[in-house]
Every structure is written in C-alpha cells, then in structure tokens.
Amino acid sequence: SLTVLQALEDGLKRADTDPSVKAVMICGENGKFSAGADIQGFSSPKRRGVALSPIVDLIERSKKPVVAAIEGVALGGGLEVALGCHYRIAHAKARLGLPEVTIGLLPGAEGTQRLPRLIGLPAALDIITTGRHIPATEALKLGLVDEVVQENTVDAGIRLANKV
Numbered sequence: 001s002l003t004v005l006q007a008l009e010d011g012l013k014r015a016d017t018d019p020s021v022k023a024v025m026i027c028g029e030n031g032k033f034s035a036g037a038d039i040q041g042f043s044s045p046k047r048r049g050v051a052l053s054p055i056v057d058l059i060e061r062s063k064k065p066v067v068a069a070i071e072g073v074a075l076g077g078g079l080e081v082a083l084g085c086h087y088r089i090a091h092a093k094a095r096l097g098l099p100e101v102t103i104g105l106l107p108g109a110e111g112t113q114r115l116p117r118l119i120g121l122p123a124a125l126d127i128i129t130t131g132r133h134i135p136a137t138e139a140l141k142l143g144l145v146d147e148v149v150q151e152n153t154v155d156a157g158i159r160l161a162n163k164v
Contacts, residue, residue, distance in 0.1 A: 008081075009055050016062055023161035024062065026085060027069035027154050028078075033094070036076025052077050052109040059084035060114075065164045069153035070094045070145065075133070080109040083118065087164065088145040089156045090136040096144060102131040119143050 008026070015021045028034055037052070059066050059081065068074070068082040070090040079096050082088050090096070098107045098115070106112060107128065116124035119142045127134060139145045149156040 005052060005055055009058065012055070012058050012062065012066075016064060021064060023065040023067065023164070025067045025069055025154065025157045025161060026059070026081065027157065028071060032072035033068070033070040033074040034078025034081060035073050036078045036080075036100070052080065056080055056084035056109050056114075060086075062086075065161055067157040067161050069157035070096065070136075071153050073133070076100050076107065077109055080107060080111040080114070083111055083114040087157075087160055089147045089149060089153050089160060090139060090145040091153050092136050092148050092150050094136040094139075094148075094153075095133040096136070096139050097131065097133040098128055099131040099133065101129060115144075 012024065015024045065087065066085045068085040068088045070082060070088060071094055072091075073094065074082045074090075074096045076098060079098055082096070098111055100107060112124075112128055115127060118124075119127075123142050126132075134142070134144065136145060136148045140148045147156065147160065
C-alpha cells in the first residue's frame, strides 16, 4: 500500500541520517514479510505518492547495512524489497518468488535486474519467467538468501547486523 511504502521510505531516510543507527532491518508483521502489491490497486487511478523502485534504490544505496528478515513469503514487490537489501535471512518455511508473470505482468521494481546479478542469469530467468515460489532452502543454494534459520528471523537478523 502507499502507506507502507511511505513509512518504509521515511524510516530508511531517518535511519540513514541518525548517527546512533548502525544497521537497518526490514521485516514484516505477523510472520509474513511481504506478498507484494495488491493487484486491485493497478486498476485504480494513479495516485500521488511513492513508488517501489525508488525505495528499493534507497535501500540499496544505504551506507548502513540493511538486512531483510523474511518470514512467510517474499513475493513480487516483497522480493524486490529484499533484493535491495544488503543481506537476506529467511525462515526455513519461507517462500520467495516473482509470481506476477502468471497474470501477465513483469516485475516492476528492477527485480529483473537485481535477481540475475545476485544468482546468475539461468536461475533468475527460471524464477522470473515461471513465477514459481522458491523454498528457502533452494533460495540459499542459489545465493538468493544468505542464511536460513528455524528460529525467529528478526533475532537472527539482529545477530547478523551486529556481526557486520
């Protein structure tokens, strides 16, 4: 939603300018990272506000380490947010993917550029063109996530952020 995007942008900007903040962690609520955009929003008139791509760029450009703590799903725009992060930790039951192709859309926040840079072109093409959901263990093997944990990803993300 536009509210979530605005809050994410505001939080990132505050964290980048606050010298007491050493790292940033992005996580979801209630055991879910992000299932991406609400498809219903595509049919509504263009609203003023923030877009996802500049926010993902903001994440990527952060001078402070940004960790994605992925629980549940990171799909579509949710995965694109995670791709902008410097580190990604996923719960063992998490699923990641870019399913928008199954309804005729291409990932719109530069996921088609970031994913191949991270995991290589053959694996990225498979994920982008099929829309399939990747289990966390496969995401780890591909290099899409840095760590898979059985525990709370926020706790694991804090440990990683403290380490880096």
